Amino acid sequence: MSSVDLDSTYEKMYTYEEATKESIGIKTQLLFTAIFILVSTTVYLARFLDFSIKPEIAYMITLLVLTAITIAAISTYFNCKAFSGSEFNRMPYAVKVQEYYDEQIKYNAELEAYNSSVGPDEKIEFIDPKKETEAFISKTYINCATHNALINEKRSRWVFKAFAAFLLACIPLAIASLLFVVFDMDTSSPRKNLAIKDSYVGGEIASLKNQLAGSSNSEAMAELEKRTTILESIILEKRKDLMSDSKKSTSSEQQPKPQAPVKPSPPPSRMTLDDVSGGTNRSQK
Numbered sequence: 001m002s003s004v005d006l007d008s009t010y011e012k013m014y015t016y017e018e019a020t021k022e023s024i025g026i027k028t029q030l031l032f033t034a035i036f037i038l039v040s041t042t043v044y045l046a047r048f049l050d051f052s053i054k055p056e057i058a059y060m061i062t063l064l065v066l067t068a069i070t071i072a073a074i075s076t077y078f079n080c081k082a083f084s085g086s087e088f089n090r091m092p093y094a095v096k097v098q099e100y101y102d103e104q105i106k107y108n109a110e111l112e113a114y115n116s117s118v119g120p121d122e123k124i125e126f127i128d129p130k131k132e133t134e135a136f137i138s139k140t141y142i143n144c145a146t147h148n149a150l151i152n153e154k155r156s157r158w159v160f161k162a163f164a165a166f167l168l169a170c171i172p173l174a175i176a177s178l179l180f181v182v183f184d185m186d187t188s189s190p191r192k193n194l195a196i197k198d199s200y201v202g203g204e205i206a207s208l209k210n211q212l213a214g215s216s217n218s219e220a221m222a223e224l225e226k227r228t229t230i231l232e233s234i235i236l237e238k239r240k241d242l243m244s245d246s247k248k249s250t251s252s253e254q255q256p257k258p259q260a261p262v263k264p265s266p267p268p269s270r271m272t273l274d275d276v277s278g279g280t281n282r283s284q285k
Helices: 003-047 055-083 094-115 129-182 199-214 218-252
Strands: none
Touching: 003 055, 003 129, 055 129, 094 129
16 A cells, blocks of 8 residues: 555544544534433423322322433433543644745755755755655644544443433333323313412402492492592593693794705624634644
């Protein structure tokens, strides 16, 4: 196998590990979503669990829900370990590689001046900038691919543990959900006659009925009607006075001079920043 084929193989291995890293990241995000759904279901069971009819079944469901939440917490811990905290090696920036190549050319120029001023035994051989740069790139690919492969293997083990714990958490949750449905342990179930009585509102309604029944004599009703008529006449007079005053003021006021329209200004430019997805912070080593 030629050196060109080896360099291409190392580059493909590096690219493969980068793709594996992204794939593991997607798996952890999907697992976070599944854990969120599981926890939401357990919260619903705990929130609407009825202890009044069959308390022994309710306590059993509570124990199963707590077990599911505990195992889900362990799964979340494993998934967090796989999601973050890993450091990957990446190729240096292209400008750094170009600088390295230019420095080698500059070195050869300085070396030529040096060799011309020393004897034959003290001369130093020139280097091939292209060959040296290609060797550097190939070695960097090897180091990065090896390091990233080890990190991805460790992350894969964390994801496997997180997924296994998630499946274990689903078992007590499934049993609790089955008991919840079979024994109808939902407090908001329409099949239950759970009348909610507000004693304060009921007492107020009863007292209001008594007051209405006691105030049904004709003299009180006549007095009330008389007062209502007086109030209506006062309100009508006030409205007439206000309308007459407003007409006088509008007729006496002069029409304001119209203002010249303002020339519309162009919209401002919009400053945006590109979303750079480069993973973790890079550092030159």
